[in-house]
Amino acid sequence: MIEFHEVHKSYESGGATIEALKGVTLNVHRGDIFGVIGLSGAGKSTLLRTVNRLEQPTSGRVIVDGNDLSVLSVKHLRSLKKNIGMIFQQFNLLSTKTVFENVAMPLRLGTTSHKEIQERVGELLSFVGLTEKAQSYPNQLSGGQKQRVGIARALATNPSILLSDEATSALDPQTTASILELLTRVNEEYNVTILMITHEMNVIKEVCNRVAVMEQGAVVEQGNVLEVFANPQTETARHFVKSVVRDDIPSSVYKLLEANQGRSKILHIRFIGESSGQPMLSQVAKRFASDVHVLFGNITELQGVPFGNLIVELQGSEREIARAYQYILQQNVTVKEIS
Incomplete structure (x- = not known):
């Protein structure tokens, strides 16, 4: 055109x-x-x-x-x-x-x-x-x-x-x-x-x-x-x-993380479409000996498609965190490791 x-x-x-x-x-x-x-x-x-x-x-x-x-x-x-x-x-x-x-x-x-x-x-x-x-x-x-x-x-x-x-x-x-x-x-x-x-x-x-x-x-x-x-x-x-979809960790949350002395991994997870409604984090908590802390999250709609951001912290032993991380990678989401 x-x-x-x-x-x-x-x-x-x-x-x-x-x-x-x-x-x-x-x-x-x-x-x-x-x-x-x-x-x-x-x-x-x-x-x-x-x-x-x-x-x-x-x-x-x-x-x-x-x-x-x-x-x-x-x-x-x-x-x-x-x-x-x-x-x-x-x-x-x-x-x-x-x-x-x-x-x-x-x-x-x-x-x-x-x-x-x-x-x-x-x-x-x-x-x-x-x-x-x-x-x-x-x-x-x-x-x-x-x-x-x-x-x-x-x-x-x-x-x-x-x-x-x-x-x-x-x-x-x-x-x-x-x-x-x-x-x-x-x-x-x-x-x-x-x-x-x-x-x-x-x-x-x-x-x-x-x-x-x-x-x-x-x-x-x-x-x-x-x-x-x-x-x-x-x-x-x-x-x-x-400017429309915030996807970074607030500074106040960073201060709380600095005080955490245990083993942890922080992930930025993006959900698009049907994956936005999947109970992925609850499955992680059930399947692995790892605590899941939601540090930040939002969901919006683009062209009628749900689009969400989550920043989560996985806590536990190195082995269990690795297993939980691999499980999340296998889901229909985009994952970026922050720390």
């Missing part, structure tokens, strides 16, 4: 060359909600804006629905861009236009009839839950309502691709959750592929099925969300994952 092939983007600033994108290669599949995450300055917005040609790559290719944007005529590019909607962090609504007029604007720029405009805008305002706000002005709306108008406007021309540029970063947590729920409905009910950029890993966790992690203009990690959360390969990805 969207393909990035070795995309580079450079700027000249103060006599120096700034590389905003460094050979980015990604594939966004039809039906994805694909998230791109990174810190400020990582190149996320620049990458997103190459899809609708608000940014022209210095080199490399961006292919949208089989069309190489670098070789399209102005006429064909204009036609293709009608198939790409975009929502913005700061909403970008016209303050002098009503909600209805803001949503209708992309249609009025074309050849859509008055009747079709009335029907389409009415449908979209109903979809985003703002039918009663049709004649209101942006300054009469909350932040969440403004973003709903932005989403409705982006969908006006019935696009198959929606670009989301930090669409929830200006919203409070409760409103963010409602907007993410709405975007999920857009994806499912209108069959729209969504490419979103964010610096919030919780956004990735809630709605995305695939994710790419960017750092200093390059993609340092990518994969499906469950894989990246379960086994982040880079320090940047680990940093973002920990």
Whole structure:
């Protein structure tokens, strides 16, 4: 659906060359909600804006629905861009236009009839839950309502691709959750592929099925969300994952462990899917002469799949700890020895 092939983007600033994108290669599949995450300055917005040609790559290719944007005529590019909607962090609504007029604007720029405009805008305002706000002005709306108008406007021309540029970063947590729920409905009910950029890993966790992690203009990690959360390969990805799913031992627990003079082994155990519901630790306690102490634990849900972290301490003789450890390794879990 969207393909990035070795995309580079450079700027000249103060006599120096700034590389905003460094050979980015990604594939966004039809039906994805694909998230791109990174810190400020990582190149996320620049990458997103190459899809609708608000940014022209210095080199490399961006292919949208089989069309190489670098070789399209102005006429064909204009036609293709009608198939790409975009929502913005700061909403970008016209303050002098009503909600209805803001949503209708992309249609009025074309050849859509008055009747079709009335029907389409009415449908979209109903979809985003703002039918009663049709004649209101942006300054009469909350932040969440403004973003709903932005989403409705982006969908006006019935696009198959929606670009989301930090669409929830200006919203409070409760409103963010409602907007993410709405975007999920857009994806499912209108069959729209969504490419979103964010610096919030919780956004990735809630709605995305695939994710790419960017750092200093390059993609340092990518994969499906469950894989990246379960086994982040880079320090940047680990940093973002920990912002949502904590998996380290609290310092207060470390102090308690320092006082323990017996033999012990500390393990970090990750459970995914069905293994999250298995009574593994109770089996360890029954089968082996080893005490099991849970030092830390949590469980969350990713794409409908349970995902949990446990940090446990095994105490006992060296032989029994080794036997218990081997048993845990044979279960359907990921195990990392901490000490």
